[in-house]
Amino acid sequence: MLYPDIGVGQSIPLLSSTPIKRPNKRSRLELEELEEEEEDPSGASSSMNVEEPMDSTYDPADTVTTLTEPTDVKFESSKPVHKTATYIVYENCLLQLFEQCPVCQRVTNVQKKVFGTFLSVEQRCPHCDFFRKWSSQPIIQSTPAGNLQLSVALYANGASFFKVKRIFQAMKLKMIHYTTFRVHARRYIQPAIVHSWKTAQDGMMQQLRQQKNIVLGGDMRADSPGHSAKFGSYSVMDLRNNTIIDLQLVQSNEVGGSNNMEKEGLRRSLDLLRAHGVTFDSIVTDRHPQIQKYLREANITQYYDVWHIEKGVSKKLLKIAQNKDSEKLQKWYRSIKNHIYWTAASSSSGPERVAKWTSILNHIQDMHTHDDPIFPQCLHPQRNTTDKSKWLRAGTTAFSRLEKILRNKRILKDVEKLSPHHQTSSLEAVHHVILRFVPKNVVFSFLGMLCRLYLAALHFNENAGRPQARTAAGEPLFKVVFPKYKKGQCSAKPVKVEPTFQYVDNLLELIFENVVVDPTPYMDDILKISIPEDLTSQFDKPDKQEVINSYVSRFNQGQV
Incomplete structure (x- = not known):
């Protein structure tokens, strides 16, 4: 049924009033951030927290998403959800569309429900009983697509949830709760990241099995300076094409202290290469004494950076x-x-x-x-x-x-053991990329740290071979820099083309088209990961209230 008096695009209905189907109930955890607001015709609103699933329902068929504009822009109904353009729409502008009944042109009752970035609007006319429901985004397996897409975009790009949250709050944009973000990460994002890295790594191993004269580079990065590091990540690179082929994350309590993490990371990487049938000529590392001894006993040719x-x-x-x-x-x-x-x-x-x-x-x-x-x-x-x-x-x-x-x-x-061909400078660049995904001043769980390391490796490998940028006239582009070590002297530095982020698009596609539909096969890779016990597991957990009662400030300890 068409309503010619709607306004913009008069011959096209903006919303649908077809019967509503009731979907599957959402999990209680997702409903923790659900807000419901009702507006009366005078514009007054009331809000309350909703503990039960929303009484309104959603079905993609109930929302007409076709909208023609004077510019003849047509909506592609077959376009995937995660590839559809999104916009910032102000609430008062949006609710103007629901002020009048499209049938009798009288003022209607409007009820809106907010779930993170998701908005649902129900319009009911008290005069002619007209009713329709509109949703701001599709729902996939009881999860609003925008909420999930925001979680994936945050995680895959190494952004901080709380920094983005503050940006959203400053703009008055609706934001998902951190609990919801963690649920999305645990159910969908982390399994997809592990699967993506393992798939890419298997492809690299298959190619390396058929190659000769392989020169590896290895180096460790600790999550904090000194001897107090909790995590150590060991990176192994094919120095011929500057590609990360393996990353091992070691927790200090697995090896009896942070001093032993580098050797253990290298050992695990070399065991993985042997398991895939990869042979190499030599490996370039730093001068770590334990690494020297291990490689010497294993009869592996070692060079120093x-x-x-x-x-x-x-x-x-x-x-x-x-x-x-x-x-x-x-x-x-x-x-x-x-x-x-x-x-x-x-x-x-x-x-x-x-x-x-x-x-x-x-x-x-x-x-x-x-x-x-x-x-x-x-x-x-x-x-x-x-x-x-x-x-x-x-x-x-x-x-x-x-x-x-x-x-x-x-x-x-x-x-005598200086490397004559390749150096590990590219590994230092990898550590710089890792800092974007795993800042040292932020605490992560073992699995969270591992997934962010995999993201850093995917990003680095995708952009390792970026060519030098050129001017409009075709000349190589340089910039003048003043490195600190040159103490005021400048040098020219080639400017690379802008990095790409295809791995983010691939993750979105994998999650929306496969993982959300059936996450079970992707959880298998997560279950195979051996996650060590937390460092505090070796201590007895005291009663919290006792600890609070024993608290005394160093500035208020009474008279001596």
């Missing part, structure tokens, strides 16, 4: 260069740093790296031939310098201090 060694040497050089009798070393500081990278990149064996590394001690004395037959002379062309004061002399305090650092037995042993 150059940056980690350069950082340690640079700190010692800066310290001795501050002394008056060693000020000349400041002129050689950058040259020695560059020499570390050149030594690693230009050498093919451990002895050659050591020979090239120690040759710098002759070079800074203006001596460019060396006793070591592996590297008998410097490769640079001979030059006559005009600054004679920069050269050091053997026997001086500055030279002796420098020689002590560069010829240190541990340094020579580490230089």
Whole structure:
């Protein structure tokens, strides 16, 4: 039945008045945030909390979602819910559509019900008994689609629920409760994330099984500095294409303390690779002593990341260069740093790296031939310098201090294992991405932490190969930056194209089209995860009231 007097789009009914079907009842937990407000014709409203399921019902067939506009924009009825455009609509503007009865044109009674971002409006005419019901969003398996979509968007993008809530409150936008967000995360989002990562990881493992000359990179990130970390996440990367192939989350009480988390994370990752039949040539890591011993006993070729060694040497050089009798070393500081990278990149064996590394001690004395037959002379062309004061002399305090650092037995042993091909700088970039999803100042559960690590890996892998952006004329785009370590000196940095977020769209599609319909198969992956006991499980839980009664402020302890 059409009502030509509705207003905009007169030949099209905005709402439907077909008989209403009663849906399945919502869970009691979801109803905790249900609000019901009734408006009388004068505009006064009253609200109350509703504990029972809404007495109004919903059926997608009862809501006509077709609306033609002067711009001839047509609604695609077959378009998925999570791909449909959404808008911010003010309440008073929306309720104007329900002020008059479309049949007798008289004032009607309006009742509205709010459930998070979901709004349902019932219009009843007391004069001609006209009735219709309108809902702001579809309902999927008794869950409003907008509420679920908001939860997925928050979680998948690594946003903070409480920060978004404050934004919504500032705009007077209706927001779901945190309890509802957690229910959505536990029932739908976390199973979908784990499934998505395992599916992507299985595909990567299948490709790696067929490849050779694989070089891995490994590094751990702790959730807090020092030795008090609760979680340690170990990342393993294929350094040839900068792709994360595995992430292991270790809780400190699993391994007897946070000092043992890195070794355990690496062990689990290597066991997973072996289980998938993946073989690799070498692995690049930092100089963690437990990692060195474990890889040595496992007969795995290990290389050290150059940056980690350069950082340690640079700190010692800066310290001795501050002394008056060693000020000349400041002129050689950058040259020695560059020499570390050149030594690693230009050498093919451990002895050659050591020979090239120690040759710098002759070079800074203006001596460019060396006793070591592996590297008998410097490769640079001979030059006559005009600054004679920069050269050091053997026997001086500055030279002796420098020689002590560069010829240190541990340094020579580490230089011998410098990585000649790939470095772990990309893993440091992964840690930067993880911070967006797992801030160190926020406490997460084990499963929550693991799912956010998987999201960070999905995001990083999708955007690892981003090309450099170009100007309209096709020129490569750069920006000028002032890195802190360069102490005021600037450098050019390539600008990458904007990142993509296809993994978020994939998660939305998986959740709305599969997980919500039948979450059981996706929960199986969650049940396979071994979740350790919380750190407080080893302690007896005291009575809360006793703890409260024993509370004494340090500023109010009475007279001594």
